[in-house]
Amino acid sequence: MRHIIFLASLLFFFSCGDKKSSNEKFLLDSSGSINNVSVVIDNKLWNGNVGETIRTVLAKPIYGLPQDEPTFSISQIPPAVFSDFVTKNRTILKVEMNKEASFKVLKDVYAKPQKVILVSGKTKQDIIDLITQNEEKIMETFRNEEIAERRRQMSKSPHKFTSIKEKLGLSIQFPSIYEVAKETDNFFWFRKDITTGHSHLMIYELPFEALEKSDSTVIQIIKIRDSIGKAYFKGRLDGTVNADGDTVSSFMITEDAYAPFHGETILDNKPTFETKGLWELTNDFMGGSFINYTIEDKVNKRWVGVEGFIFAPSVEKRNYMLELEAIIKSVKID
Template identity: 65%
Template sequence: MRKIFFLFVTVLLFNACKDNKASNDKMLLDSSGNINNVSVIIENDLWNGQVGEAIRNVLTAPVYGLPQDEPLFTLSQIPPSVFSGFVTRNRTILQIIGNKPANIEFTKNIYAQPQKVISITGQSKQEIIDIVNANAKKIVETFRNAEIAERQRQMKKSPHPYTSIKEKLGLTIEFASAYRIAKETDNFFWIRKDITTGTSNLLIYSLPFSSIKPNDSTVTQIIKIRDSIGEKHIEGGVEGTYMVTENAYTPFFKETILDNKLAFETKGIWDLKNGFMGGPFINYAVEDKINKRWVVIEGFAFAPSVEKRDYMLELESIIKSVKIE
């Protein structure tokens, strides 16, 4: 009898803990904030000195692959004394706290959800600076991944009702209903969205498995392929004009993983052959061993006279939603 009573009490306590956790999760308000905007919670004297400079060197470094310099993130400095209420709901927060043992902590959903909070503590200014520099890559990746996830979440609210991409290319990719199919063949799609001063564009196509050979010349192979695709499919407004890669700008290239598959990421500047248009592009060539092919997904923007960072983040968010069947 005592065992039954003990078991009954244990179950009650367990359920109470679960209910309390669920209640706490429900109490969190939705996070807010513009895309690529980070709130930095730091005292004014630290922000205006070497600590602030170290933070800015990491978080406002220029984005590679844009025609003009634009920072990775837009920073909003907030003194701890006024960090309360609505401002705590920002989606990405970096907290700097002095006079505590040196440490860095990555947490989520502290004040709102979804939310990423990075807290850095140190007994001295130099300790804080050292932690910022030592963890620069992880800090940037944490905030960028949060922004990509947020952009994907926003686009899911109004998804494009496409079906032909899955039917023809055997993959799914999520983009908003504001985009339209501009051109479609059996294995090629050009998807566009009108923006304030131009367009955001997405290309999806497949290539034979022998088209790309992973070696020292892979980036050259990819550039030749995208130039041939541009000449064939991405024509300008005047006859004889088409999209090519800007040769004067060295592309960024790295090996990565997309949809749990080997992929090559290439960033650079596109140009209009025999014309006067241009802008940034990001290209992923994904190895699809099962279907013995390469799937190429590229985003490029035409947005003269305006900043392009956020447009490119949206395109990258779309690309990273791909699921190859």
């Protein structure tokens, strides 16, 4: 009798395990291009004020790019055709009418990883109000999902630069396609060739007294990055002699005609200054976008700077900058 009970228990255990495994397999891998959001909404709503509100939020131009590019590309899907593979997109905004007003952020509903934001309401104004009130939450949810996805993609071929940890006491994730362009005891510069240009990442440390928290913090950060640009990032014409017989000096600086964005955030549980804007070369016509994070490392009594910038004329830059942001936000300081 005891043998029968034991066998029954084993069968129950394995059947539960099979059921769990079956449920996990049911959720297929999500898909979709980086920075593309599927919006499930009736055509009439999409072509009216509700759709206009959604487009205003999701397609808002990204600050810090030379030309206007939307934060997200949008694929509108009528509810009647929202089924099968169409439901597998990584980021989905779904609008439901004639229901109680509600705003929900759901995880792994139709696939994984996936974020689904469900907005419902009894009237069009309900929907508009909820989207407007939760604009920051919507953008943060979808952007974090895209950063996580880009990081997952890059983790398939990680770099092997152990000297970063040895010299700077930190780890950071980026793909092996990046090559070292410059390395010193407290400064690293990595470069990757991209379509029509190149993408750059630099990591460095500064003495704690090099930066003071004040109303002029952004000015201090710009001066620091400009001094680094002058030291390391020279233009094609630097050192050449012009028609007047003068030696040309060409190096990277922050473009002063475009006011940089400056804010405060948290990175690796540490207070961090975020700065983004445009860069240019003196006495040359090259330029592009940059994003800089300056991290307060109180334990080691220093500041850690991590910056990404690109040169990519004639192509969209949004996805390149997302990759650099994903890399920077992976930093872990010992």
